[in-house]
Amino acid sequence: MNTGVSTSTDKIIVDKSRSHRNKAVSKAVRSTRERLQTGQSTASGFDREMLRLYISSVLQGAIAMPIFLVLITTIGIYLSQRLNLIGWALLALSIHALTVLLARRASTDDITAEKAVLWRRRFLVAQIVMGICWASFSMQECTACGEVTFTFYKGGVLLIALAATTMGTFLLRNALIATFAPAVLALSVQALLAQSPAYLGMTATLSTAMVFMLFMTTRMHRANVHILSVQSEKDDLIAELEVAKSMSDEARRRAEEANLAKSRFLASMSHELRTPLNAILGFSEVMSTEVLGPLNNPIYKEYTGDIHRSGQHLLDLINEILDLSRIEAGKYDLNEESIHLVEMTEDCIGMVQLRARTKNITITEQFEPGMPAVWVDEKSMRQVTLNLLSNAVKFTPSGGEISVKVGWTAGGGQYLSIKDNGPGIPEDEIPIVLSAFGQGSIAIKSAEQGTGLGLPIVQAILSKHNGEFILKSKLREGTEAIAILPSKRVLESIPAVEDAHAVERRRKSFA
Template sequence: MSTGVSTSTDKIIVDKSRGHRNKAVSKAVRQTRERLQSGHASSSAFDRDVLQMYVTAVLQGAAIMPLFVIIVAALGTYFAEDASLLFWALLTLTCHTANILLARHARTKEITAEAARRWRNLLLAGQFLIGCCWAVFALQDCAACEPSSFTLYKGATLLIALSVTTMSNFMLTPAVLVGFAPAVVALAARSGLSRDILELSLAGVFTVTVVFFNYISDRLFQFSLKILSFQSEKDDLIAELEVAKSMSDEARRRAEEANLAKSRFLASMSHELRTPLNAILGFSEVMSAEVMGPLANPTYKEYAGDIHRSGQHLLDLINEILDLSRIEAGKYELSEEAVSLLDITEDCIGMVQLRARAKNITIHDQVERQLPAIWADEKSMRQVVLNLLSNAVKFTPQGGEINVKVGWTAGGGQYISIRDNGPGIPEDEIPVVLSAFGQGSIAIKSAEQGTGLGLPIVQAILAKHDGQFILKSRLREGTEVIAILPAKRVLQSIPAVEQARPVAKKRRSFA
């Protein structure tokens, strides 16, 4: 039979052509995790980023050093009355301009990982040229000035230049050491030749300062590398989260499609299986009851009864599977009304009484007769009580007892408790029994086979009613199951509100 579902839609549901996406996603996740598990990257991994940051810093502060050089040359020329510092300033500005042009050229080029080392050497060479200019400045002399004053002037100028260079060039290590090594050599040579205490002091102080500032520059560089490493890790984590989200969305889509296919299959099977089953049940019941006349062979009557019982059992299994499918799909709707838990329990006891008598089982009931009604789905609650009673009868041995209690809970709700003296359930098998299609070892060996959906359906129905299900069992002592409904489901009896009678207004008379 046709179910009215297009084959094209079903083809989409089971389509596996998207498998290549999962392969690409898995590869991206694997690469990202390898990067994250490798720890902090070395400085070589960020050569390109470091050079870009250095070039940006040089271009942004391009006007600072020329302005400083012009001020130094103007002051020196004014006090020394010598034009030699102007030639030094022209040389220094030329080298600085060449360094700026080199940086601008580096910014316009795409620096690859292979070319990073070559660009780094070129930029260090530019710093070395500027350092040579500062060495020329360190060798300057002033015949018209007091020696101590001019030495102090040169020392202050070199220290300021060292500070500015350190702050702007720390991303190009060791730019500070390369840039001021010529000045250190020049001061050391000058002080060695003159043997002047001021020159020696200047050379010593400046050398120590260069070493210290180089250390500061290296620390700033390492700190910047850590920031870049953390930024890279953050980007990798974001990428992995995006990939994981993509995989989750894909898995959810496939799960939804699989669930849709399952729902369509169950809907189709419920129609396809119930139609012949109803015919089997009907005709087998007619044959076993000999409605059309007695059967010639008594064995045929027995076979007809077996067919009817097997068909009814199969129909019950189908109904349980469909109930659980609707519950899982969130399409199990409650038709709530005021019902009596006591009346439902008594009806269900009557329905299982015949099977209990066949096994010589005694059912004792202990109920509170004045229980108010509850707001629940009668069909669902009847299914809950009937499933629990049927399980108790099924697992209680010949001549056993079943105790049924209905009453109040401590919180103002209502409960039904069913206790049998059957074989019980091992403690480690209780989670298995409460799961869908789960059956304990004793149930498999000693009882008629079922789907293992009875207790999961009971739990789901009680959860829909905001209730609670409790199972207590000990091996060879029996099992007790308790279904609890909350206090908000109990309908308390409230007296009707009497309508107020109209009171005639009295006229007041005034004398």
């Protein structure tokens, strides 16, 4: 069977060209784990991230402040009937424009940890200058429009500006104090000098609002730091999962390469392994049968018999390993032909009958008549049948019984069932005995231990035939092994068995 792999690839045992990747992956895992274990979750640990968010906020809301300044200047001119607020508005717009230009320049800069401190100071200075501008606004007077009206106007403007500044600068620590501390100080001086209830009320209101807004900005700042911390941990976890997946994929690839190389090696070494064993078996058989003359010492004759039996056992073991290795390497070719499953099963029963009689084991047969031929590899199916029969004879106690059945499956295929009344297998050990070299606790305690390859070979051969292998067993009740061939392997198939509901529906439709 052509597996599509070149001869040069077959000679590769393990690809060592990728060994350097493991070192890089391991280093990445260690560094990621250290970040998760020692990473900072405080505000100082996210200064650069917070500064970038603040810069983005300034640039996105750059148009809002000019609109607000133009609006309050227009209202102030309307109330005071004077143009003195135009100069203040131009100064405020200039300061805002400088802040936006500063943010735009910072957005193009590669902000490191050291630069983050410098840029933060620059933005705080810009906020202080803007705070002085708001302090000058709070000192504006209007004798023509009335003290209460203009004070109410200034108070409303400062409160709105305070709220807008809170939303725009909570990402920059101490920015709110730097912006509105000058305005509160200027109002306090005015209130002390004028002894006006309006100024006193406005100062108290603005001071209380600033304290509340300061509390809110602190909470918002902490919440934003927590969000950044969670985001950072999530990114680190995703990175570690990706690195771990990369390591797992690399390890699986190397294991598959090593396993495939092992299978190819054993499959290609079949001739080299069997040739010396054939010589050992042949010469030991000649010596034990005394073809060339009698052995004067009977102990030598006993030794030659031991050599022959041990060699035969070793040859059987090598054959099983090579069969499984060829299947895994994709070099197990099926020589398919037409055979009758019943006749082949009868031949295999005859091969194990002598051994069964020595243990006083009864083998009962239950074959459905008229079974058509199947298109399979006869040698492989004989191996399947002999393996299952040998296991049944091996683990059935003296005086026990083995039941062999051949019949139709519900889907139109054929099955072979071999059931014994031996000690059985615990249900949790069934996956173990179906794995290569796997043996259950009963087999380990048995005096006739095998290699643990019989059932995996059976399973692999049936899989090559697109069939199925089912192993049913209960402790102290016995074991049933079922080999199933699909309907497409049957040369003269019968219709699949219909369930009772389908038959009843069809009967009613004809009625």
